[in-house]
Amino acid sequence: MREKDPAFLALLSGDELDLVALIEIERATTPLRYALDTEPRIWNSLTFAPTAGAFGEIQESAEREVPSLQLVLQNRDGVLGPLAHPATGGEDLRGRRVTIRQASRALLTGTKPDDLVIEWALFIESVSWIGREAVAFDLGIFPASDIQVPNRNLQGLRCRWIYKGLHCGSTSALPTCERTREACALRFPGAPLRFGGFPSSADARALRLA
Secondary structure, three states: OOOOOHHHHHHHHOOOOOEEEEEEEOOOOOOEEEEEOOOOEEEOOEEEEEEOEEEOOOEOOOOOOOOEEEEEEEOOOOOHHHHOOHHHOOOOOOOOEEEEEEEEOOOOOOOOHHHHEEEEEEEEEEEEEEOOOEEEEEEEOOOOOOOOOOOOOOOOOOOOOOOOOOOOOOOOOOOOOOOOHHHHHHHOOOOOOOOOOOHHHHHHHHOOOO
8 A cells, every 4th residue: 555644644543533435436427425424525626525425344255255344325316216217317327436435524625635535446246225315235355247257167176178078178198187276286396287266266265346
């Protein structure tokens, strides 16, 4: 993380936090900017309209799914709902970037605005519901519109290559292979393995939003 303004760091380490969340939702036209606050906030010459809202808890399963969280924003004035609903003239916001900044209400201006906020970039996976009172967005790490599905699944401890086939390339005299990394090492002694699995893929379970 880049170095932050000393005054901002001092505030974060103190006992009296006075932070406000500044939310910016990317669109094909003008971005939507909201401050979870009772009055407008200006940061980096950008105005964030006041609104009510909340973040859900970060959700993550044990089945190698990336973390996600829910963002709920007020829709009592009936403005946000139509903007997030293509059938009412709005825009399909799936895959759009959502930038969330935590800033101090007392330190919103400075020569280096980025040094005065803690910033996260997430992407809208779906608009889970649009109600009369609020709109809920499901946010994730990757842009849904830009994900390229891999041509094979990430298998941790199993090799998917056909033994002695093109990708495997083994010339071992052993007739079969158990498709484990240990078995692969026996068939490529002293040479780089051509193991078709991903032993480190289990580390994805420890993935967290920084």
